[in-house]
Amino acid sequence: MRAGAYRVPVVLQRPLETRSASGEITTTYEAAGSVFAALRLKSQSERFAESRTASSKTWEIRLRPFPGFSGGWRVLSGTRVFRVLSVCDPTGRRRELLCEAEEETT
Incomplete structure (x- = not known):
């Protein structure tokens, strides 16, 4: 069986915004699903x-359609994070x- 173009396992993360009592908005991310993708610099x-x-x-990044996936999400590939x-x-x-x-750097 051939892997095809989508051979890199990735995790899709959706943003979650929470507002503190002082009104400050904090963005965190939760895993929405694991898929295979093609990555090209x-x-x-x-x-x-x-x-x-x-x-x-x-x-x-190319991948099969995923419900709700849009700009602002993150894609994780191993230790790499893509915005x-x-x-x-x-x-x-x-x-x-x-x-x-865009690859996020720490």
Whole structure:
């Protein structure tokens, strides 16, 4: 059996916002499901900011449709965390979602 294009196991996390008694909003994430995806690095850049080098990586993530999946969610792949910027259905046939995501660095 062939794995096909979607061979990387990932966990999808949806954002949850909670408001404290003081009115402060805190965003946490909960696991919404585990799926297989295809990951591809689209661009990478480095810049000098505040006396240090800051890097940015933009990724293309392809996966099967998942209910409610949209920008603002997170995708976990092992120890890597991706912040989903946008989600679209490139063909309009509900067979695949194309996501643009930024890798979060710690």
